[in-house]
Amino acid sequence: xxxxxxxxxxxxxxxxxxxxxxxxxxxxxxxxxxxxxxxxxxxxxxxxxxxxxxxxxxxxxxxxxxxxxxxxxxxxxxxxxxxxxxxxxxxxxxxxxxxxxxxxxxxxxxxxxxxxxxxxxxxxxxxxxxxxxxxxxxxxxxxxxxxxxxxxxxxxxxxxxxxxxxxxxxxxxxxxxxxxxxxxxxxxxxxxxxxxxxxxxxxxxxxxxxxxxxxxxxxxxxxxxxxxxxxxxxxxxxxxxxxxxxxxxxxxxxxxxxxxxxxxxxxxxxxxxxxxxxxxxxxxxxxxxxxxxxxxxxxxxxxxxxxxxxxxxxxxxxxxxxxxxxxxxxxxxx
Amino acid sequence: xxxxxxxxxxxxxxxxxxxxxxxxxxxxxxxxxxxxxxxxxxxxxxxxxxxxxxxxxxxxxxxxxxxxxxxxxxxxxxxxxxxxxxxxxxxxxxxxxxxxxxxxxxxxxxxxxxxxxxxxxxxxxxxxxxxxxxxxxxxxxxxxxxxxxxxxxxxxxxxxxxxxxxxxxxxxxxxxxxxxxxxxxxxxxxxxxxxxxxxxxxxxxxxxxxxxxxxxxxxxxxxxxxxxxxxxxxxxxxxxxxxxxxxxxxxxxxxxxxxxxxxxxxxxxxxxxxxxxxxxxxxxxxxxxxxxxxxxxxxxxxxxxxxxxxxxxxxxxxxxxxxxxxxxxxxxxxxxxxxxxxxxxxxxxxxxxxxxxxxxxxxxxxxxxxxxxxxxxxxxxxxxxxxxxxxxxxxxxxxxxxxxxxxxxxxxxxxxxxxxxxxxxxxxxxxxxxxxxxxxxxxxxxxxxxxxxx
Numbered sequence: 078x079x080x081x082x083x084x085x086x087x088x089x090x091x092x093x094x095x096x097x098x099x100x101x102x103x104x105x106x107x108x109x110x111x112x113x114x115x116x117x118x119x120x121x122x123x124x125x126x127x128x129x130x131x132x133x134x135x136x137x138x139x140x141x142x143x144x145x146x147x148x149x150x151x152x153x154x155x156x157x158x159x160x161x162x163x164x165x166x167x168x169x170x171x172x173x174x175x176x177x178x179x180x181x182x183x184x185x186x187x188x189x190x191x192x193x194x195x196x197x198x199x200x201x202x203x204x205x206x207x208x209x210x211x212x213x214x215x216x217x218x219x220x221x222x223x224x225x226x227x228x229x230x231x232x233x234x235x236x237x238x239x240x241x242x243x244x245x246x247x248x249x250x251x252x253x254x255x256x257x258x259x260x261x262x263x264x265x266x267x268x269x270x271x272x273x274x275x276x277x278x279x280x281x282x283x284x285x286x287x288x289x290x291x292x293x294x295x296x297x298x299x300x301x302x303x304x305x306x307x308x309x310x311x312x313x314x315x316x317x318x319x320x321x322x323x324x325x326x327x328x329x330x331x332x333x334x335x336x337x338x339x340x341x342x343x344x345x346x347x348x349x350x351x352x353x354x355x356x357x358x359x360x361x362x363x364x365x366x367x368x369x370x371x372x373x374x375x376x377x378x379x380x381x382x383x384x385x386x387x388x389x390x391x392x393x394x395x396x397x398x399x400x401x402x403x404x405x406x407x408x409x410x411x
Numbered sequence: 412x413x414x415x416x417x418x419x420x421x422x423x424x425x426x427x428x429x430x431x432x433x434x435x436x437x438x439x440x441x442x443x444x445x446x447x448x449x450x451x452x453x454x455x456x457x458x459x460x461x462x463x464x465x466x467x468x469x470x471x472x473x474x475x476x477x478x479x480x481x482x483x484x485x486x487x488x489x490x491x492x493x494x495x496x497x498x499x500x501x502x503x504x505x506x507x508x509x510x511x512x513x514x515x516x517x518x519x520x521x522x523x524x525x526x527x528x529x530x531x532x533x534x535x536x537x538x539x540x541x542x543x544x545x546x547x548x549x550x551x552x553x554x555x556x557x558x559x560x561x562x563x564x565x566x567x568x569x570x571x572x573x574x575x576x577x578x579x580x581x582x583x584x585x586x587x588x589x590x591x592x593x594x595x596x597x598x599x600x601x602x603x604x605x606x607x608x609x610x611x612x613x614x615x616x617x618x619x620x621x622x623x624x625x626x627x628x629x630x631x632x633x634x635x636x637x638x639x640x641x642x643x644x645x646x647x648x649x650x651x652x653x654x655x656x657x658x659x660x661x662x663x664x665x666x667x668x669x670x671x672x673x674x675x676x677x678x679x680x681x682x683x684x685x686x687x688x689x690x691x692x693x694x695x696x697x698x699x700x701x702x703x704x705x706x707x708x709x710x711x712x713x714x715x716x717x718x719x720x721x722x723x724x725x726x727x728x729x730x731x732x733x734x735x736x737x738x739x740x741x742x743x744x745x746x747x748x749x750x751x752x753x754x755x756x757x758x759x760x761x762x763x764x765x766x767x768x769x770x771x772x773x774x775x776x777x778x779x780x781x782x783x784x785x786x787x788x789x790x791x792x793x794x795x796x797x798x799x800x801x802x803x804x805x806x807x808x809x810x811x812x813x814x815x816x817x818x819x820x821x822x823x824x825x826x827x828x829x830x831x832x833x834x835x836x837x838x839x840x841x842x843x844x845x846x847x848x849x850x851x852x853x854x855x856x857x858x859x860x861x862x863x864x865x
Contacts, residue, residue, distance in 0.1 A: 144525060175862050261687060264688060265689075266692040269691025375827065
């Protein structure tokens with residue numbers, strides 16, 4: 078990044094000329110190295126990301142149990158025995174109409190993914206920012222707070238799920254025992270009640286996410302030139318104004334990173350729910366990623382239908398990813 | 412599946428990477444090499460692990476007949492694992508075929524069964540009876556074993572024979588044991604409170620009411636694992652509508668919107684006030700614990716779970732009765748009694764050895780060997796009373812024998828996708844057991860059944 082700051086001062090035309098000259102100066106060995114270093118990642122990217130992704134798109138138009146191959150014939154040409162699978166066959170847009178129309182998990186899953194995103198943006202991120210600002214002011218014991226708040230980030234989500242399961246357990250769990258609601262008639266079923274369990278899991282997720290956001294903001298705040306703050310104070314700004322009018326705008330790159338992290342984390346939310354249900358379906362905890370897994374992984378597989386849900390998730394994910402990449406490349410071109 | 416969420420930090424870190432000359436390049440190559448080496452090492456070690464996990468050599472002099480077979484096993488818990496080892500050791504003694512066991516975690520084994528059978532499966536593998544067998548047999552992943560059944564057929568009843576067949580009428584499974592789904596209770600609790608075993612639904616409800624008055628949870632209940640409540644649906648369905656209706660519903664010949672299904676949920680709603688609250692968040696082990704601690708009066712579940720979960724000190728206090736009669740036409744004629752057994756994957760290698768072992772496993776002697784250390788399942792051979800049986804097992808044999816027909820359990824009698832759909836719907840029913848829920852539940856079940864069975 079050091080070199081880009083020097084580039085900024087030279088006029089764009091000059092940069093272009095210089096770059097072209099530099100390309101001509103490449104030796105053959107350099108070219109080989111460059112093409113290797115570019116070619117191998119490109120090859121890996123195509124082989125392990127794009128081919129499987131396109132494969133999923135293809136499979137989303139088929140019906141396939143994962144046994145045998147996929148025949149390039151319409152499913153209606155094969156006979157059906159009730160309950161017994163047809164060989165892999167083309168199913169048109171049937172999977173999509175089923176996902177949007179009949180699959181009872183689909184719309185709740187979309188709604189829950191959105192809710193997840195909303196909670197991360199409205200609660201987890203501001204909370205993390207608050208922690209970061211407080212710690213950055215150097216309050217007493219800030220190191221301890223920093224470690225404590227960062228601790229959940231170092232735990233795997235699977236472990237977090239298990240820890241909170243002990244806290245939420247209906248008869249023997251921490252919360253119900255402490256508030257005395259662990260009898261048969263008055264207990265609170267935190268993880269089972271479909272109107273409650275998503276919020277319970279979101280509390281777990283926020284517990285971790287706010288620590289993550291805090292660390293990212295701490296790094297950003299450390300990079301803010303103290304002179305800016307001093308200047309603001311001299312100009313008579315109070316600390317509220319200093320933060321929102323001076324520091325926060327300087328944090329723009331970090332804000333974008335955090336926004337993208339938040340969006341991606343809420344789209345790939347999976348581990349906590351999977352652990353909470355031990356892989357079994359739980360009413361109230363539908364998520365797109367969980368729906369994909371439930372159809373594709375397991376004893377009998379509906380790979381075609383699962384791929385359809387995967388494609389929907391891919392399309393949704395492409396939106397924030399494209400925005401992020403656009404931002405990154407625009408920043409580089411400057 | 413493509414991972415659709417790349418780490419933003421990783422991609423932003425790599426933007427100015429090509430500037431630092433040779434040392435960085437060679438380092439990159441170095442990393443690449445190290446990774447490759449690590450991957451290779453990982454591969455070879457995992458291969459070694461799966462290849463020679465456990466060979467049994469209980470010195471048999473006749474050990475030339477069939478060479479060695481490999482046996483894929485999902486009996487991964489300590490107790491069944493030991494029992495299974497005893498069984499294969501005995502098989503080696505009797506047949507001369509050496510058996511090497513390849514144990515895989517229970518759930519992992521089930522989730523990977525499709526790719527396992529298509530890849531390089533073992534010569535024999537553990538599996539389940541019923542639809543779950545037929546599904547894989549119909550796709551040509553298993554070898555028929557009719558010749559094995561020519562030998563062992565006389566050891567089994569017709570009901571067991573039917574469980575071991577695919578839809579094409581050929582045999583694909585040799586069963587080893589099954590276990591009943593019944594209502595468990597503690598004898599001491601019933602004796603001290605003067606409770607009587609209920610024979611009819613009305614007596615059952617009256618007993619539950621009395622227990623509630625006495626400060627007990629009438630029926631311990633858990634549904635976090637998804638499947639346990641399917642058992643309650645099954646048994647009420649079998650009591651209200653009978654076995655044929657159950658099978659027809661499972662195969663989607665009867666629609667889920669049928670009023671027979673409504674009747675099942677109507678009965679279940681009568682029972683609802685007496686079931687342990689908060690079931691959707693409780694694992695069945697905790698519910699069994701409530702019964703064992705005498706906080707609960709009864710629990711309806713499989714002996715393979717409740718009895719297996721009881722501390723051995725309390726096991727003698729445990730007793731059960733078959734689910735009470737609801738419809739006089741069907742009495743107490745049916746129950747869920749899921750059977751487990753062994754299959755021969757088509758891609759296995761040593762077929763002769765595998766068949767010799769299967770012929771041995773299909774004998775009462777082999778079942779008794781397996782059940783020596785197993786205190787909750789019962790053998791399926793005709794009239795087998797293994798010497799090691801405790802009173803629960805003896806009673807189980809009688810209870811299953813008294814049935815006119817046994818079903819396998821919803822997730823074994825129907826397409827697993829349908830069972831999964833029902834799990835979600837029943838969780839919704841447990842959360843709010845109203846007539847409105849039942850109506851929408853039945854409609855949603857039928858909508859999904861239509862696409863699953865199309």
